[in-house]
Amino acid sequence: MKLTVQDLNSFYGPAHILFDIALEVGEGEVVALLGRNGAGKSTTFRSIVGLVAQRSGRILFEGRDVSARPTHEIVRSGLGYVPEERRIFTDLTVEENLEVGRQPKRANAPYWTREKLFALFPNLSEMRNRPGGRMSGGEQQMLTIARTLMGNPSLVLLDEPSEGLSPKIVEQMVDAIRTMKREGVSIVVSEQNLHFARLISDRAYIIERGRICFGGTMAELDARPDIRDAHLSL
Numbered sequence: 001m002k003l004t005v006q007d008l009n010s011f012y013g014p015a016h017i018l019f020d021i022a023l024e025v026g027e028g029e030v031v032a033l034l035g036r037n038g039a040g041k042s043t044t045f046r047s048i049v050g051l052v053a054q055r056s057g058r059i060l061f062e063g064r065d066v067s068a069r070p071t072h073e074i075v076r077s078g079l080g081y082v083p084e085e086r087r088i089f090t091d092l093t094v095e096e097n098l099e100v101g102r103q104p105k106r107a108n109a110p111y112w113t114r115e116k117l118f119a120l121f122p123n124l125s126e127m128r129n130r131p132g133g134r135m136s137g138g139e140q141q142m143l144t145i146a147r148t149l150m151g152n153p154s155l156v157l158l159d160e161p162s163e164g165l166s167p168k169i170v171e172q173m174v175d176a177i178r179t180m181k182r183e184g185v186s187i188v189v190s191e192q193n194l195h196f197a198r199l200i201s202d203r204a205y206i207i208e209r210g211r212i213c214f215g216g217t218m219a220e221l222d223a224r225p226d227i228r229d230a231h232l233s234l
């Protein structure tokens, strides 16, 4: 397994947010984490990369237990994280933003150059010298993903990449995620939008109030409209 999460429990202060979360991501898989607003998707991602202080359970990344490792070390070991809020440097150009993410080549992960990333996100190629602050939300989202790929991760957590994007930009995002998969990046993508998730994912988990209530292939999810309707807003 690329990533295994076992018995994950997370808290914000006294509030118990995640309950015994278990997830698995195989080599090269795209796995969706589906759930309504407030279900615990972002907290799950933040817990995996060590950004939630109060947390118990095991996180195995490429067979190594990283649960006690600091965030920067987890990310540097090849687990990329693209948070919900776009974190680009508004005063830096697109190319400069990409350079910030650069890490050395990794033996077990695809290697991304600037040119490969511009092929992945053709939009960005046309605005290489533009400051990040003068880009649309969708373009900033692409830049955030591209910058994460500059770190040559073997697995990426994408937190709601389609949120707030126009249909045309969503299409480009679908293409980009498919290409990332083809290149060999394993991906966990959180989503409220089942239609988007369906276009890119091999398997899905549904999270509701901090608990995983379904795990299976997209076909198995389609065979359970009851689960889908009870736990997802469509």
Ligand SMILES: Nc1ncnc2c1ncn2[C@@H]1O[C@H](COP(=O)(O)OP(=O)(O)O)[C@@H](O)[C@H]1O
Pocket (backbone or CB within 6 Å): 012, 015, 017, 035, 036, 037, 038, 039, 040, 041, 042, 043, 044
């Ligand atoms: N920093 C925080 N402090 C306290 N509660 C939080 C914090 N962040 C999120 N929560 C709560 O944790 C629950 C899960 O939130 P979140 O993981 O952001 O859900 P999702 O990403 O699925 O929308 C929600 O009830 C939310 O209000």
Ligand SMILES: [Mg+2]
Pocket (backbone or CB within 6 Å): 041, 042, 043, 084, 159, 160
């Ligand atoms: Mg969220």
